[in-house]
Amino acid sequence: METDRPKGLKIDLHVHTCYSGDSLTTLRELIAYSRMRGLDGVAVTDHDTVEGALNLLGRAGVEGLIIIPGIEVSTSMGHVLGLNITTPIPKGLDPAETVERIHEAGGIAVEPHPPAPFKSSLGTGDYVSQLGLDAIEVINSSMVPFSLMSLLSRRLAERLNLPQTAGSDSHLPEAIGLAYILIDVDPDVEEIIEGIRRGKAVPYGKPIPWGLRLKKIIRRG
Numbered sequence: 001m002e003t004d005r006p007k008g009l010k011i012d013l014h015v016h017t018c019y020s021g022d023s024l025t026t027l028r029e030l031i032a033y034s035r036m037r038g039l040d041g042v043a044v045t046d047h048d049t050v051e052g053a054l055n056l057l058g059r060a061g062v063e064g065l066i067i068i069p070g071i072e073v074s075t076s077m078g079h080v081l082g083l084n085i086t087t088p089i090p091k092g093l094d095p096a097e098t099v100e101r102i103h104e105a106g107g108i109a110v111e112p113h114p115p116a117p118f119k120s121s122l123g124t125g126d127y128v129s130q131l132g133l134d135a136i137e138v139i140n141s142s143m144v145p146f147s148l149m150s151l152l153s154r155r156l157a158e159r160l161n162l163p164q165t166a167g168s169d170s171h172l173p174e175a176i177g178l179a180y181i182l183i184d185v186d187p188d189v190e191e192i193i194e195g196i197r198r199g200k201a202v203p204y205g206k207p208i209p210w211g212l213r214l215k216k217i218i219r220r221g
């Protein structure tokens with residue numbers, strides 16, 4: 001029972017599908033696990049493609065689940081998340097240009113897993129404030145060590161005075177919903193995006209359990 005849960009839509013803002021080269025989650029599994037975890041919505045953020053997100057929109061069985069199309073762009077210096085993106089953003093550009101392209105495409109740009117040493121990240125240096133980012137992902141379930149990385153990410157967001165987001169960065173269906181935002185807006189993608197931009201998203205989450213991380217390594221092998 002989650003009777004004392006704060007009000008708001010529960011949305012995992014960072015999920016990969018089999019359209020990412022390193023994830024096996026099918027669109028059907030994404031829908032099933034999102035429902036099982038009690039999510040109201042999910043942002044599909046595959047590596048350098050929007051195909052999975054587009055295929056999910058309008059797919060039978062997805063009714064009632066809010067799908068935010070997105071992308072995790074591999075810039076020349078590290079990953080940048082684009083939310084509310086339906087056209088692919090080219091990879092390999094510098095981060096500032098990538099953020100600009102995301103804005104031109106009608107989306108918002110989020111720095112994922114800012115300090116994570118085992119991921120392709122932009123880091124927490126001062127130059128990050130020059131990129132025009134809209135938000136910082138302060139909770140990412142796949143960051144290691146989770147507590148320290150979450151703390152450093154939150155400090156960065158506070159230092160830059162930017163809104164905060166959260167997502168599981170799930171590459172396996174079982175990890176979907178381990179991190180999420182609660183946001184008290186109407187259940188509509190544009191409203192949610194605007195709400196995030198205005199700092200109305202409250203981040204929550206926990207790390208991916210080691211058993212699951214191992215499962216991912218084994219499945220990939």
Ligand SMILES: [Zn+2]
Nearest residue numbers: 072079112119
């Ligand atoms: Zn990433």
Ligand SMILES: [Zn+2]
Nearest residue numbers: 014016072169
């Ligand atoms: Zn990711």
